[in-house]
Amino acid sequence: MSHEPGSIDAVQELLAGEAYVCGRPLATLVFLALRLGRPLFLEGEAGTGKTEIAKALAAALGRKLIRLQCYEGLDAASAVYEWNFAEQMIAIRTAEAAGGADRTALKAELFTEEYLIARPLLQAMRPQPGGAPVLLIDEIDRTDAPFEAFLLEALSDFAVTIPELGTIAAPERPIVILTSNRTREVHDALKRRCLYHWVEYPDFEREMEVLAARVPEASDRLSREVVAFVQRLRTEDLFKRPGVAETIDWAKCLLALDMMELSPQVIADTLGALLKYQDDIAALQGSEAARILDEARGALAAG
Ligand SMILES: Nc1ncnc2c1ncn2[C@@H]1O[C@H](COP(=O)(O)OP(=O)(O)OP(=O)(O)O)[C@@H](O)[C@H]1O
């Protein structure tokens, strides 16, 4: 297990070791989140490394990653714990078959750890090898307000009460990272508990660094063309702009096709790695891809 990083530089190095490129502002917030024990709230465009940083941080610190994937209708039971009804039923039937089930004894036995299914929040409150786990609460904007309120409470106490068992408190605060794609605004009360960072698309230099870390087999020339094209493409009026994830995918596709450089034809053939909406793909038909490529090359030549 590594120790908590002692500086912002150390955070950047630690994450770089997991092939995660972290700019100084984000590294500063990660450093502070670790130092102050505050949750980190990351909001931003899709595919810009919000989820990945939790994975990279857990791996770098040698901590367990516990992920709570949010979705519409997620409730406390699925987030914290559930009783294993099926197993409880079997235990009841078995006791009945053996005759003379003592109701009180049976009830006490049915509501023990053995029949408890720990969901992510409860798992995060339990001691983990290597120290407090990284708790990733992913895409919180997909849940509803009641769940958010519930989460607010769980995050302030870091304890979970199970009526039949009592209160389970985390021995050490988990490292909490929340992400949102901002399909709706998350409530101020929850944000106020957290350190906040808006994750932007990376600039040219940083996206080159990401490609170097994630697709090292791509030549510098191909990477520069790919990044310049994607950067230029993001300024177009698109329904869904490509994220860093798409840049990486696209570079891998081009490599798989043995492409050394871009051409309008190659772009048209592989656009599905970059754009995922038919309207956006259609908008790049004809001379559009060639125009954007020209502009991207112009920007490269201008340095
Ligand atoms: N800064 C970065 N350094 C290294 N890889 C990155 C970085 N940002 C993004 N990536 C790559 O992009 C992929 C997608 O990132 P991730 O899943 O974290 O995006 P996200 O912001 O959570 O997107 P979504 O909102 O769609 O969930 C990652 O698997 C990783 O390979």
Ligand SMILES: [Mg+2]
């Ligand atoms: Mg994500």
